[in-house]
Amino acid sequence: MKIAIIGCGQIADAHIQEVSKIANAKVLAVCDSNRFMAKQAALRFAIPGCYTDVRTMLVEVKPDVVHITTPPASHLSLAKICMENGAHVFIEKPFTLNLPEAEELIDFAKKKGCLVCAGHNYTFDPAYQRLLDMHNEGKLGEVTHIDAAMGYNLKGPFGSIFMGDPRHWLHRLPGGVAQNNISHPISLILGLMPAGNVLVKALGFRVRGERYNDARDAFFDEVRAVLVAGHVTANLVFSCRSRPVQTFVHAYGARCAAIACLESRTVRITQGVRMPGPFGKVQWAAQDAKEAGREFFRNFKKILGARLHYFAGMESLIRQFYAAIEGKQEMPIPMTEALRVTSVMDAIINECKANDDKGCFRGGV
Amino acid sequence: MILVTGGAGFLGKEVVRLLVSQYQQSIRCLVRPGTSDSVFKDLFGGELPGSIEIFPASFNDLESLRKAIQGVDIVLHLAASLTGSVPAQISNTVVGSENLFNVCVEEKVSRLVLCSSFGVIGASQISRNGLIDEFTPMEEHPEFRDPYSFTKHMQEQLAWQFYHEKQLPIVVVRPGVVFGPPVDILSSRVGLSLFGMFLHIGGGNLIPLTYKTNCADLIIKAGLVSDIEGEIFCAVDDDLPSSSYLLSRYKKEVKRIMSIRIPYILLRQLAKLNVWYSVKTQGHLPTVFTPYKVDAMWKGHRFSNKKAKELLCWHPIVSMRESLGKTLGHEAQS
Numbered sequence: 001m002k003i004a005i006i007g008c009g010q011i012a013d014a015h016i017q018e019v020s021k022i023a024n025a026k027v028l029a030v031c032d033s034n035r036f037m038a039k040q041a042a043l044r045f046a047i048p049g050c051y052t053d054v055r056t057m058l059v060e061v062k063p064d065v066v067h068i069t070t071p072p073a074s075h076l077s078l079a080k081i082c083m084e085n086g087a088h089v090f091i092e093k094p095f096t097l098n099l100p101e102a103e104e105l106i107d108f109a110k111k112k113g114c115l116v117c118a119g120h121n122y123t124f125d126p127a128y129q130r131l132l133d134m135h136n137e138g139k140l141g142e143v144t145h146i147d148a149a150m151g152y153n154l155k156g157p158f159g160s161i162f163m164g165d166p167r168h169w170l171h172r173l174p175g176g177v178a179q180n181n182i183s184h185p186i187s188l189i190l191g192l193m194p195a196g197n198v199l200v201k202a203l204g205f206r207v208r209g210e211r212y213n214d215a216r217d218a219f220f221d222e223v224r225a226v227l228v229a230g231h232v233t234a235n236l237v238f239s240c241r242s243r244p245v246q247t248f249v250h251a252y253g254a255r256c257a258a259i260a261c262l263e264s265r266t267v268r269i270t271q272g273v274r275m276p277g278p279f280g281k282v283q284w285a286a287q288d289a290k291e292a293g294r295e296f297f298r299n300f301k302k303i304l305g306a307r308l309h310y311f312a313g314m315e316s317l318i319r320q321f322y323a324a325i326e327g328k329q330e331m332p333i334p335m336t337e338a339l340r341v342t343s344v345m346d347a348i349i350n351e352c353k354a355n356d357d358k359g360c361f362r363g364g365v
Numbered sequence: 366m367i368l369v370t371g372g373a374g375f376l377g378k379e380v381v382r383l384l385v386s387q388y389q390q391s392i393r394c395l396v397r398p399g400t401s402d403s404v405f406k407d408l409f410g411g412e413l414p415g416s417i418e419i420f421p422a423s424f425n426d427l428e429s430l431r432k433a434i435q436g437v438d439i440v441l442h443l444a445a446s447l448t449g450s451v452p453a454q455i456s457n458t459v460v461g462s463e464n465l466f467n468v469c470v471e472e473k474v475s476r477l478v479l480c481s482s483f484g485v486i487g488a489s490q491i492s493r494n495g496l497i498d499e500f501t502p503m504e505e506h507p508e509f510r511d512p513y514s515f516t517k518h519m520q521e522q523l524a525w526q527f528y529h530e531k532q533l534p535i536v537v538v539r540p541g542v543v544f545g546p547p548v549d550i551l552s553s554r555v556g557l558s559l560f561g562m563f564l565h566i567g568g569g570n571l572i573p574l575t576y577k578t579n580c581a582d583l584i585i586k587a588g589l590v591s592d593i594e595g596e597i598f599c600a601v602d603d604d605l606p607s608s609s610y611l612l613s614r615y616k617k618e619v620k621r622i623m624s625i626r627i628p629y630i631l632l633r634q635l636a637k638l639n640v641w642y643s644v645k646t647q648g649h650l651p652t653v654f655t656p657y658k659v660d661a662m663w664k665g666h667r668f669s670n671k672k673a674k675e676l677l678c679w680h681p682i683v684s685m686r687e688s689l690g691k692t693l694g695h696e697a698q699s
Contacts, residue, residue, distance in 0.1 A: 010452045021647045036459045036519060040451055043508045044515070157449050161456070164397050165423050212399040306646035 001025040001322055004063035004087070006054055006078055007070030008032040008041040010158060011092055015067045016045050018315040025322055029061040054078060058085040065090060065325065071169035072180070076101045083114040088325050090318065092119040093183040094345065095338045097174070102342040106335050115331060117321040118338035120187040122247065122262060124320075125313035128188060130267045131251060131260040135192055140253025146192050146234040147252075148185040151245035152177060154208070154221065159240075166214040175349035176219025178204065178238050185236050186344050188249045190337070194230040198344050201226045204352025207241055225348045236348070265308065266295035367588065368420075368437040370395045370465065371444030373404045376480070376543050379581035380441060382408045385416055388585060393418045395433050395444070424461025430468045439588045440469055443480040445520070447513060454516040462520050466527045474534070478588045481521045481539045483573060483599070484514030489660035497573075498669040499539075499597040509657040528595060536587045540580045540600040541573030541668065545688065546695035551615060554662060555608045556624070563624040566632055567608020570665040573601045576688035579681040586677040598673045604685040605668060611689075618693045633659050 003019050005012050008030050019025050029049025032038040042050035051057035058066075058081070066082040068075055069092045076096050079089045089109070095118040096102040109116045122128060134140055153159055154177075162168040162177070173179045190198070204220030211217060221240035226233065246263040257270040268291040273283040302308045309315065320332035367384060371377040372394035384390045386409075394405065398421040406413050413419075422429035424444070434440070442465060446457040462479075469477050487504045488497055504510060507518035527533035542552045554572050556565040575583075583600045587593070616622060627635070636654035643652045673679040683691075 008452060009456070010450045013450065013452065017648055034456075034460055036455055036463070036523075037452060040455045040515070040519065044451060157453060160449070161453055164399075164457075165425060166398055167423055167425055214398060216399065306642075306649040309647070309649060 001065060001325075002061065002063045003027045004029040004031065004049070004057060004061055004066045005041070006031045006057075006066055006068050006082075007074075007092075008034075008037040009069060012041060012067075012069040014311045014314060015069055015090075015092075015318075016041065016047070018311050018318055019067075020045075021315055022319055022322060025065075028063065029057050031057045054081055055085075058082065058087065063087050065322065068092060072097055072173060073169065076105050079105055079116065080108050083109060083112045083116075086112075086114075088115045088117075088321075090117045090119065090321060094173075094179055095119075095183065095342050099339065099343045099346045102339050106339060109335065115321070115325055116335055116338070117317070117324075117331065118183075118333055118341065119314070119317070120183060120333055120338075120341060121311070121314040121317045122184040123187050123191050123313070124316040124332065125260075125262045125265070126316075127260040127262055127265045127267050128191070128249065128313070129316075131249065131258055132191060134258055134267075134269075135251065135253075139255065140251055140258060141255030143192050143232055143251055143253050145232065145252040146189050147237070147250040148189045148234065148248070149237040149239065149242075150181060150185045150247045151242050152181060152221075152238065152240045153245050154240050156245075163216055166212065166216050171215035171219065175345070175352070177240070178220050178223045178352075179345065179349055182223065182236065182238050182348065183341050183345055184247065185238065185249070186341050186348075187337075188247075189227060189234045189236060190229075190340060190344065192249070192251055193227070193232050193234065196229055198340070198347075199228040200344060200347035200351060202236075202348040202351035203355050204349075220352055223348065223352060225351070227344065262313075264295070265299065265312075266292075268292065268295060366437045367392045367439045367441060368395060368434060369393070369441045369443065371442070371480070372396065373400055374443060375545075375548060376540070376577055376580060376584075377443045378404065378408055379545075379577040380443065380584055381405065381417070383578065383581050383585060385409070385414055387582075388589075389416075391416045391418075393420050393433065393437065395420050395422055397421065398423060424457070424464050427464055427468065430464055431472070434468050434472045434474065437472070438475045440465070440474055440477045441480070441584055441588050442477060443584070445480070445517065449512070451512040451515060454512050455519065458516050459519050459523060463523060466524065466531075466533055470527065470531045470533050476588055476594070477524075477533060477535045478584055479521065479524045479535055479537045480584060481524075481537050482514065482517040483539055483541045484510060485518045485521050485539065488662070488664070488666060489657050491664075491666055493665050494667060496667045496669055497599070499599055499672050504661075506657065509655055510661060511658065534594040536593055536595075537597045538580075538584050538587050538600055539597060540583075541575050543577055543580050543600075544574050545577035545692055547699065548692075550611055550689070550692050550696065555611055556627075561623070563612075563622050565608070565612055565624045565626045566629075566663050567612075568626065568629065568663075568665075570608050570663060571605045571667060572608055572611060573668045574605060574685070574688075575600045575602050576681065576683050576685075576692075578683050579688075582682055583673055583677065583679050586673075586679050590677050593676055596672075596676065598677065599668065599670060600673065601668045601670050602681045602685055602688070603670070606685065606689065614689065614693060615696075619696045629659070629663055629665065632663060 030041045031051040066087045067090045162170040202225035205222040223238040225236040248261040250259040273280040275283045323329045324331045372381045446454040507515045555567045636659045
């Protein structure tokens with residue numbers, strides 16, 4: 001399978017590395033509007049094709065699949081160009097800028113007979129997959145509520161880039177840094193929720209205080225949302241302040257609760273206790289210790305076996321997408337699921353903006 | 366007028382301080398939008414001298430760059446990313462430099478001094494105890510080195526392209542290990558801290574140190590001395606100490622640390638193991654060490670500053686004895 005990458009920023013490295021683990025796939029070309037960005041990726045990963053023009057690359061390389069890892073505003077137009085040239089498309093999150101764009105993209109894919117996969121790779125993280133298996137096997141009972149949290153470090157590798165440049169593309173996203181990230185916790189929540197409409201209430205805050213008097217002061221750095229679908233509720237937390245930075249999803253079921261932490265790649269179950277009074281508290285702590293111990297040995301074995309890859313979820317998603325293209329399985333993320341995630345994200349961002357002046361942290365702390 | 370980029374950085378601040386206090390020059394400091402001028406005020410006892418103009422601009426903003434360069438004769442280009450992924454560093458350092466170089470060509474500046482790095486030099490091809498100077502060829506495989514060296518290599522190549530094709534009058538300065546308070550004297554050429562233990566890798570190798578004041582002075586002279594366009598200067602001080610000497614003084618004067626000596630031969634074998642494991646496990650651990658990088662950094666070389674002394678009449682302002690005393694003294698206090 002011939003693979004090409006459009007957009008050679010930081011996340012493109014991960015895509016190239018994960019594709020290289022798939023036996024029947026090979027990255028044959030990289031493309032970036034900036035020649036140095038394309039050149040650095042081609043040089044470091046020994047990729048034969050290095051382009052600055054998308055159409056030239058598509059005509060000369062004729063890739064089966066194109067990974068689009070450019071800023072979100074270009075996803076729709078680039079995906080259409082790729083599909084016009086017969087390539088299936090893997091699109092890095094966020095899928096598109098908004099729901100109308102996502103709908104246009106999916107409609108176009110159907111017309112062209114191409115497959116499009118949204119890069120919601122957190123849903124294929126091994127820890128989340130274990131939680132999903134427990135849910136599907138009925139071990140949790142009926143899910144009643146979900147908490148999903150995602151932390152973000154504004155001084156991290158990517159944060160320091162856009163915080164150093166008021167003209168960075170991220171500042172032109174309607175929802176800023178939250179829009180670039182919350183498709184992950186949204187997709188984790190929706191994977192455990194029933195199908196159908198999702199009611200959304202949300203608040204956005206700017207807690208960091210105004211410092212620059214430009215676009216860097218404008219985006220929400222804290223988002224809180226409540227989602228409701230059927231009889232299931234969910235809380236979504238996006239936080240640039242909380243430490244340690246972590247992403248987790250906590251599912252509460254009618255039988256027991258379980259928390260999948262993507263950072264530690266662990267799943268811990270909370271069963272409750274039978275012993276009375278103070279003995280129950282000891283039993284509860286013992287159960288917590290047992291859960292932690294099991295996960296410790298599980299990860300210890302995995303590190304000895306070299307099976308704790310950081311982007312394991314991305315590799316699994318890409319591998320399954322390629323298998324779907326070859327007709328070996330269903331799409332790992334149905335194209336309609338990308339629409340659902342995008343519609344919830346739109347609703348959260350619109351709610352945050354509508355409630356902007358009511359933000360209780362306005363002005364910074 | 367002299368434009369300084371990266372003036373708020375560790376070395377840049379010293380360049381700014383010397384330009385104003387020693388050379389009495391009028392300067393414009395190009396800084397990232399949002400950078401506080403307190404960085405510069407602190408250099409001059411809390412007051413910003415009238416000869417310094419702070420100019421906030423992004424390297425991605427060509428219009429602002431054009432305004433920044435108006436009335437400028439000499440550009441001292443020190444701005445660069447020191448950390449982060451390769452794409453991030455390339456985006457900041459190389460893409461930004463291309464914009465600056467283009468504007469410098471348009472505005473016909475009389476001199477651009479590029480602060481490059483020892484990392485661009487093809488040291489891995491030089492034999493043990495071989496001499497590294499301005500005539501040593503550039504790195505053949507920068508992609509095998511660290512992200513910073515890879516990026517600086519691409520930046521310097523771009524500068525030479527502008528020199529040859531667009532007649533941009535450049536001078537390149539390649540500093541060794543720039544040191545001085547508040548930077549830790551134990552650079553990666555000496556060794557690495559791992560799990561509470563200091564792995565002493567440098568052994569008896571000379572460390573190509575250059576004290577921040579001396580390096581800044583060399584960069585300024587590279588901007589001011591006439592008829593040296595197209596020249597390269599390696600910035601290293603006199604009386605270079607060995608890695609063992611630095612570690613020994615650090616232990617005596619700063620703090621006791623547990624260290625273990627990793628001989629070059631062993632390190633090279635470990636690097637091979639690192640590469641083998643990374644390939645075998647499809648990148649389970651990154652290739653921190655490669656034999657290529659080990660050869661470039663820790664094989665053991667000699668270094669020369671003869672050319673800077675001859676063409677720039679440069680001599681270290683601060684002796685190695687004094688600069689080590691200042692740096693270790695500061696580390697001990699903090």
